Amino acid sequence: MNIRCRKIDCKFNHAGACHAHEVKVCRNANCTTYQKEHGKVDLELASELAPTKPHNVPLACTMGSCLYNHDCRCAANGIAVVDNEDTNQADCATFIER
Numbered sequence: 001m002n003i004r005c006r007k008i009d010c011k012f013n014h015a016g017a018c019h020a021h022e023v024k025v026c027r028n029a030n031c032t033t034y035q036k037e038h039g040k041v042d043l044e045l046a047s048e049l050a051p052t053k054p055h056n057v058p059l060a061c062t063m064g065s066c067l068y069n070h071d072c073r074c075a076a077n078g079i080a081v082v083d084n085e086d087t088n089q090a091d092c093a094t095f096i097e098r
């Protein structure tokens with residue numbers, strides 16, 4: 001799964017692409033794999049300038065009310081994760097209510 005992610009301070013984020021071994025998205029459509037890396041520069045990089053290619057990351061998702069969710073597997077071609085500044089969590093922006 002190609003995961004574009006704007007949670008730039010996550011230790012698994014490499015220039016806007018997720019490089020975690022596995023990503024879990026929970027019932028609130030949050031990425032629970034997110035781990036803040038202290039001291040990481042909170043710098044936004046345009047995806048066209050990203051020096052690394054997107055990674056194929058296994059994704060498990062328990063957001064059962066999402067249109068793309070089939071038996072805890074995401075059927076989307078890729079997902080986008082955004083920085084929720086109110087909660088300081090990483091939210092799946094591809095979620096569509098069934």
Ligand code: SF4
Pocket residue numbers: 003005006007010011012013014017018019020023031032033034035081090
């Ligand atoms: S917040 Fe989640 S999707 Fe984004 S880089 Fe970190 S682990 Fe990957």
